[in-house]
Amino acid sequence: MTSLAAGLSALQVRFWGVRGSVPACGPRFERYGGNTPCVEIRCNDRLVVVDAGTGLVALGVELGPDAPATIDILLSHLHLDHVGGLPFFRPALMADRFVRLHCGNLRGETAEVALDRLFSPPLFPVSLAQLPGSFEHVGFKAGDPLRLDDGLEVRTIPLNHPGGATGYRFDHGGRAICYISDIEHEEPWPPPDLASFVAGSDLVIYDGMFSETEYLRCRGWGHSTWEKGVALCEAAGVTSLAIFHLHPQHDDEYLARLDAEMGARMPGAFLAREGQILTYPADD
Ligand SMILES: [Zn+2]
Ligand SMILES: [Zn+2]
Numbered sequence: 001m002t003s004l005a006a007g008l009s010a011l012q013v014r015f016w017g018v019r020g021s022v023p024a025c026g027p028r029f030e031r032y033g034g035n036t037p038c039v040e041i042r043c044n045d046r047l048v049v050v051d052a053g054t055g056l057v058a059l060g061v062e063l064g065p066d067a068p069a070t071i072d073i074l075l076s077h078l079h080l081d082h083v084g085g086l087p088f089f090r091p092a093l094m095a096d097r098f099v100r101l102h103c104g105n106l107r108g109e110t111a112e113v114a115l116d117r118l119f120s121p122p123l124f125p126v127s128l129a130q131l132p133g134s135f136e137h138v139g140f141k142a143g144d145p146l147r148l149d150d151g152l153e154v155r156t157i158p159l160n161h162p163g164g165a166t167g168y169r170f171d172h173g174g175r176a177i178c179y180i181s182d183i184e185h186e187e188p189w190p191p192p193d194l195a196s197f198v199a200g201s202d203l204v205i206y207d208g209m210f211s212e213t214e215y216l217r218c219r220g221w222g223h224s225t226w227e228k229g230v231a232l233c234e235a236a237g238v239t240s241l242a243i244f245h246l247h248p249q250h251d252d253e254y255l256a257r258l259d260a261e262m263g264a265r266m267p268g269a270f271l272a273r274e275g276q277i278l279t280y281p282a283d284d
Pocket of ligand 1: 020021079081082182245
């Protein structure tokens with residue numbers, strides 16, 4: 001396998017699921033999409049997947065028979081909306097494919113134990129280990145960097161969320177993308193460690209599930225607002241912000257108004273849309 005460090009390649013993001021908590025179905029949700037979190041990150045032709053919500057199913061279909069032999073999936077945490085797509089991921093159903101699941105050891109219990117509990121009768125007919133593909137579970141401490149087997153380094157940061165969650169930063173070819181979901185903001189905001197984690201990145205993907213008014217009723221649920229995403233980016237000098245983990249009851253009409261409002265407040269802020277692809281050419 002070649003080292004990615006030497007490549008002058010683009011960093012690319014593709015959103016397969018942008019909805020939080022539970023999928024949203026029907027014509028009112030077509031524009032922004034209804035699948036739960038799944039983001040594809042490409043460094044050159046190297047694929048890394050962040051979160052395994054229902055959006056992972058369509059990614060597996062798209063990869064089809066050409067899916068890489070080994071696929072790394074980085075989980076922010078184990079809540080259902082971030083893992084529900086796993087047993088329906090096509091490469092997991094192919095005998096010669098290998099899925100490596102990375103998850104911060106958030107509560108002392110490993111992801112393998114927790115996922116075995118979820119994917120077992122009577123909640124689910126089979127365990128992940130019983131699927132034709134092979135799974136490997138890799139635990140780490142949120143805050144420590146991950147070094148994937150071909151030298152791609154990914155930084156991590158613990159996030160304030162019930163049970164904990166992990167944020168990720170991908171650096172490649174002089175470009176950087178951060179994935180900060182699920183998170184509840186704190187006072188004062190933003191915390192300096194988070195601001196320095198995202199500083200200098202080309203894009204911050206941020207949990208903006210609630211409006212500021214909704215947040216007042218949902219304090220402690222583990223999510224944030226687009227305004228806090230803007231404040232984070234302004235403190236960190238980041239000019240591009242994708243609001244993510246969209247509320248399952250916010251339909252296209254509501255979100256289109258919100259998109260315009262956000263864009264007026266911060267020109268580089270927008271709502272992530274399922275199917276959207278963003279490409280960042282390498283600095284050279
Ligand atoms: Zn979530
Ligand atoms: Zn969560």
